[in-house]
Amino acid sequence: MSSRRHALLLTCLFACSPLPALAEQAPLVEVVQPERTLVRDELITFGSLRSDESTVIRPELGGRLAAVHFREGEAVKAGELLVSLDDAIARAELAQARANLDLAEKSFERTQLLFKRGASNAQAQDEAQSQQQAARASLALAQARLDKTQIRAPYDGVLGLRQVSVGDYLSAGQDLVNLEVLDPLKVDFRIPQKAVSQVRLGQAIELSLDAYPGERFKGTIIALNPRLDEVGRSQAIRAQVDNRDQRLKPGQFVKVSVILAERPQALLIPEEAVMPMGQLLFVNLVVDGKVERRQIRIGQRLRGKAEVVEGLQGDETLISAGWQKVAPGREVRTVKRGEGV
Numbered sequence: 001m002s003s004r005r006h007a008l009l010l011t012c013l014f015a016c017s018p019l020p021a022l023a024e025q026a027p028l029v030e031v032v033q034p035e036r037t038l039v040r041d042e043l044i045t046f047g048s049l050r051s052d053e054s055t056v057i058r059p060e061l062g063g064r065l066a067a068v069h070f071r072e073g074e075a076v077k078a079g080e081l082l083v084s085l086d087d088a089i090a091r092a093e094l095a096q097a098r099a100n101l102d103l104a105e106k107s108f109e110r111t112q113l114l115f116k117r118g119a120s121n122a123q124a125q126d127e128a129q130s131q132q133q134a135a136r137a138s139l140a141l142a143q144a145r146l147d148k149t150q151i152r153a154p155y156d157g158v159l160g161l162r163q164v165s166v167g168d169y170l171s172a173g174q175d176l177v178n179l180e181v182l183d184p185l186k187v188d189f190r191i192p193q194k195a196v197s198q199v200r201l202g203q204a205i206e207l208s209l210d211a212y213p214g215e216r217f218k219g220t221i222i223a224l225n226p227r228l229d230e231v232g233r234s235q236a237i238r239a240q241v242d243n244r245d246q247r248l249k250p251g252q253f254v255k256v257s258v259i260l261a262e263r264p265q266a267l268l269i270p271e272e273a274v275m276p277m278g279q280l281l282f283v284n285l286v287v288d289g290k291v292e293r294r295q296i297r298i299g300q301r302l303r304g305k306a307e308v309v310e311g312l313q314g315d316e317t318l319i320s321a322g323w324q325k326v327a328p329g330r331e332v333r334t335v336k337r338g339e340g341v
Contacts, residue, residue: 025333026289026330026331026332026333027322027325027326027330027332027333028322028332028333028334028335029286029319029321029322029323029325029326029332029333029334029335030319030320030321030322030334030335030336030337031286031317031318031319031320031334031335031336031337032269032270032273032317032318032320032336032337033315033316033317033318034267034268034269034308034312034314034315034316034318035267035268035269036265036266036267036268036314037265037266037268038262038263038264038266039262039263039266039268039299039300039302039307040257040259040260040261040262040263041259041260041261041262041300042257042258042259042260043191043195043198043199043257043258043260044255044256044257044258045189045190045191045255045256045258046189046253046254046255046256047187047188047189047190047237047253047254047256048187048188048189048251048252048253048254049185049186049187049241049248049249049250049251049252049254050185050186050187050188050250050251051180051181051182051185051186051250052181052182052183052184052185052186052240053155053157053179053180053181054178054179054180054181054250055154055178055179056175056176056177056178056179057082057083057151057153057175057176057177057178057179058172058173058174058175058176059083059085059148059151059170059172059173059174059176060148060172060173061085061145061148061149061172062169062170062171062172063085063086063087063089063149063169063170064085064086064167064168064169064170065083065084065085065086065164065165065166065167065168065169065170066084066085066086066087066166067083067084067166068082068083068162068165068166069081069082069083069084070082070083070159070162070177071159072159072160072161072162072177073158073159073160073161074158074159075156075157075158075159076153076156076157076158076159076179077153077156078153078154078155078156079152079153080152080153081150081151081152082151082152082153082159082176082177083150083151083176084149084150084151085148085149085150085151085170086149087146087149087150090142090145090146090149091146093142093145093146094139094142094143094145094146096142097135097138097139097141097142097143098139098142100135100138100139101132101135101136101138101139103135104128104131104132104134104135104136105132105135107128107131107132108125108128108129108131108132110128111124111125111127111128111129112125112128151176153179154179155179155181156181157179157180157181157182158179158180158181158182158246159177159178159179159180160177160178160179160180161177161178162176162177163175163176163177164176180250182243182246182248182249182250183242183243183244183246184240184241184242184243185240185241185243185248185250186222186238186239186240186241187205187207187219187238187239187240187241187254187256188236188237188238189236189237189239189256190229190232190234190235190236190237191234191235191237191258192233192234193228193233193234193235196228196235198258198260199221199224199235199237199258200221200224201221201222201223201224202220202221203220203221203258203259204218204219204220204221204258204259205218205219205220205221205239205241205256205257205258205259206218206219206256206257206259207219207241207248207254207255207256207257208254208255208257209248209252209253209254209255211252212247216257217241217242217248218241218242219239219240219241219242220239220240220241221237221238221239221258222238222239222240223237223238224236224237224238225237239256263307266299266307267307267308267309267312267314268302268305268306268307268308269283269305269306269308269312269318269320270304270305270306270318270320270337271301271304271305271306272320272321273318273319273320273323274296274298274306275293275323280295281295281296281297281298282294282295282296283296283311283312283318283319284318284319284323284326284328285316285317285318285319286317286318286319286332286334287317289331289332290329290330290331290332291319291323291326291327291328291329291330291331291332292328292329293328294311294312294316295311296308296310296311296312297309297310297311317334319332320337321337
C-alpha cells in the first residue's frame, strides 16, 4: 500500500469515528415535577387520655352488703340500681319515725282544740307544733337513710372491677366499683410557654398512639388553664376526642399534634433536588432542554421532601439527580425520576 493511500485511510478513519460525538453528548439527568399536597404546621407534645367523667361508687352509710345488681365491665344507665345494703335497721327506724309523727300530729290537733276552747295556752300550742315539726324531720331523715341503702349509678357509664363481695360489712366511703364515661374522652397535655400564643379554644388536634400505629384520632381543645406552671413554665391544656367505638382507653399515653396552620396546596419537591450554596438554596430546572438555576426558600421538611414557599410556581421540571455534573445554560438529556440516570 502506498504512503498516500495509507494517509487517506487514516484520515477517513478519524473523520468517520463516533468518539468525538460521544464526548460531546449532553449529560443525562433525572427530573421530577413538583407536587401539591396538604402541609400542616404542628406543635408536637405528649399527654394522657382521661374519662369524660370518672367516679368511684361508695356507700354513704355503713352496713352489710346484701346484693350486687351489676356485672363487672358492663354499661349502665343513670339511676340504675347497683348495690343494696341490708335495710332491716333502716326500715325499723322509718316505722318508728312514722309512729312518732302520727303521735305528734294527734297531740298538736288536741292542743289546738283545747286552745280554741280556752283550756290551753299559746305556749302549749307552740310546743306541740314544734314536736310535730321535729317528728316530720325525723321521718325524712329515716327515709333518707333507707334510700341510701340502695346505691344507684349517678350517670350513664361503664363499670370497672368490683372491690367487694356479698356479705361484706362496708364502712361509709369504702370503694365498691369505678364508673367511667368513655365517650367522649378527655386529653390532658402541656405546651411550653413560648407556644401559648399559638393555641386557642376550638383548635384541632390529632392523637397517635402505639396501640394503633399509622392511625390518627381527631379532637378539639376545650379548655386552657389560665395559669402557667411556675416550675416547668408550661400551660395545661385539655382537649376532647370522639370515642364512639371505645377503642381508646382512659390512661393511655398519646402523642398530641396541635394543628397550628394548614396549607392544602403546598408545593413539595424531593430534598435531593435542593442545592445548597452557602446560606442560600437553589434548584436546577430544565427549560427548553437547558439547565436554569433558580433560588428558592424552604419551609417544612417532611419525610424526604421539602416545602417550597418561594421561588417556584409548580409547573417547572426539576433536576432531582445528576445536577452535580451540569451548569446553567448547558444542554441536558432527561429521564423521569426512578428510571435511573
